[in-house]
Amino acid sequence: MSSFPLVVCCTAGIIALLAGLGCETTSDDPAALLAASRQAVENNPDDLDARYEFGVAALEAGSHREALASFDRVLRADSSHAGSWSGTGQVLSLLGQQKRAMAAFQRAISLNPDDVAAHRGLGLIALHQQRYAAARQSYSRAVELVPKHAPSRYNLGVAYSKESAYEEAVRQMRRAIELDEEYVLPYVALSRIYCAKLGECEEGVRLLRQALARAPNEILLHAELGSAELQLGRADQAVAAFQRALRLDSVAVEALVGLGTAQAQLGQWAASEAALQRAIELNPVFPEAHYQLSLLFMRQGRTTEAQQKMETFERINVYFDQIRHYRSLLADNAHNVDALIGLGTILARLGMPARAAAQYEKALAVAPSHAEAWHNLGSAYFRLSRLEEAIQAYRRAVDLADGYAQAWTNLGTAQLVAGETAAARNSFQRALALAPDAADAHSGLGNANLREGNPRAAIRRFQEALQLDSTLTSGHYGLAMAYGALGDTVRAAQQLRIFQRYSEQQPTSAP
Structure with missing residues (x-):
């Protein structure tokens, strides 16, 4: 496993990039803060500071539309308000509108070159877009401004690792741990670098055990330890680590795949097959599960089944980097519209229209006027033989974008199948x-x-x-x-x- 999770700045499950917030929540109760901020605006509608604080509170409470509207109201009155540009960038980033988010962050920096929130925001977008040099530059500036910010150090390390600058990546990751010894992700990233890139997997194991001493209930740490033990050829210890992870989360797909792989190495074929089949049931587009199951079948002489699984692996693996990229985006922000649509498109190509439809429906819950999402949802419904719903979705697409030729064609196809020849x-x-x-x-x-x-x-x-x-x-x-x-x-x-x-x-x- 060579990819790393990306971190914005999380406390109590709330992502915060706004100027002045850093990594500290402003209230133990975001809902109470939002109510108080709303009351302040109602008491004095012309107070821009109150409107800005309401935007901050709305963002922290997850009310993205209210936050965006509040920041927009401030900027219409004062277009030089850097904090509101940063806030706008953060909301747009959460909504998956990366191009507009970048423009907002850049405007904030033009008004205030020391706006650390905007630098972090640009860095995160660059990481997601795999522009690692740009990410490194943005996070380097953020670290200059606030040297003791562990998540920025971590993301800077991710950027360096993606450029194969492993020595500097290790330095930044270790600095993140020095700043926050409870911070799990740098331990995981360091273990992957030591095992996969530097040939020092024992050091990776040592770091993971150090982290587990502080956070014994962290599923990710147990699963990562299992992977490291497996790489060192210690299958029995790997099984134990993966089983600990699964006791904490019985549907952790990567832990199930790791467990099945380790059990196969120990000759525990029935248990291995059960673990791998369960992983596929939970996530049918996780290619490693199909690959390991193919190897298991081959060891057992089940050549036809082995070939079928290998073909499935090869079909899915073409999309694996894209799937992982979209899931990384969604792990940071479950409302990223572009990622939801992108993942849905891949699932549709892989012949999973029901799963694709679920992604498009999530995207439309966030962005109900997104014509492409309506079109793609119509296509998923069509493949599921839900003709009336397909026609409705295609109609919504062309209502939103009258010049959408493919949507008109697909609407006609659905109408024709439904017997509506004249309309088709x-x-x-x-x-x-x-x-x-x-x-x-x-x-x-x-x-x-x-x-x-x-x-x-x-x-x-x-x-x-x-x-x-x-x-x-x-x-x-x-x-x-x-x-x-x-x-x-x-x-x-x-x-x-x-x-x-x-x-x-x-x-x-x-x-």
């Missing part, structure tokens, strides 16, 4: 008005012609579609049906053979 024709025509070279929209009109009993017109449409995309399976299949309707069995059979050939070369397409 209108949708396909709208798509072609926006994108005349949209092969799938031409094919859709061909299908509408077939439904209306006009195979000759359908043939012309399918041929237009195939001139634009000769591999379009729906075009070849439609031609086969149209030729069949005219009694031309030779051409129909020819198109069916082409359809079958292309279908074998690519996944079956759906909106």
Whole structure:
């Protein structure tokens, strides 16, 4: 495991990047603080300081929309209020609007070059975007301004490690531990660096045991210790560590995979298979579980099952870095719209429409006017045969973005399947008005012609579609049906053979 969690600045589960807040909460009861701040604004609506403090309180209480509105009200009255720009950046970052968040943080720094919150915010965005040199620069400046801030030291270490500057990464991680010995993540990161990069895994184990002496109930530490012991060839000790992690959290997927891997090395095949199957049940897109299960089956001579699992591993592993990246973003901020949509898109590509739909629904709960999320949700519903809901979602997408040609095409497809041929024709025509070279929209009109009993017109449409995309399976299949309707069995059979050939070369397409 070579990736590291990223940290903003967390206390009591609340992320705080705002100027003046540092890593200290301003109240043990964020709800009470929010109520008091709201009352202060109601008592004096023109008091900008009160509005700013209300924005801070709303952010701390997780009321992001209220926070954004409050900071915006301050900035409309005083566009040079650096704290409100920092606050705006933090809210936008939490909402997954990274480009706008960067602009807000940069504006804050232009007004106040010593705004440590803005530097940290830019650093975190850069880490998420894998711009490690920029992240290093931002966190270096943040550390210059506030040297004794452990999370900034940690994230600076992450940036150095991603640039393969392991000596400096170790220095920053160790400094983070010196500043806060209870801080778990630097111990984990150091263990990974020592084991995976420096060949000093025993030092990694020592650090993890040191951390566990202080935090014996930290699941991450037990799981990481299991991984280190496994790397050192001590499978029995690895099993014990993973089992301790699972006693604390029975659905910790990485611990289950580690346990299954260690048990396989000890010849405990039944227990290993149970652990790995449970991991896959909990997270079917965790590739290592499929890989280890394939190896286990191979050891047992179950070659067909082993091959199937290896094929699943290879299919999922293509997306693993992206999946891990999106999940890292969501671990920091469960409301990151871009990450939710990105993860949903991968799940859809992997043939998991129900899981994809769940991600899009979460995104829309945060950003109900996001046309792409509505479109993608419609596609997930379509694949689940939830036609009415698919049509509603596609309609919402085109209502929000009338020029969204693909959404019009997919709306037409769903309407056609639902038997709404006239409505489907209108949708396909709208798509072609926006994108005349949209092969799938031409094919859709061909299908509408077939439904209306006009195979000759359908043939012309399918041929237009195939001139634009000769591999379009729906075009070849439609031609086969149209030729069949005219009694031309030779051409129909020819198109069916082409359809079958292309279908074998690519996944079956759906909106």
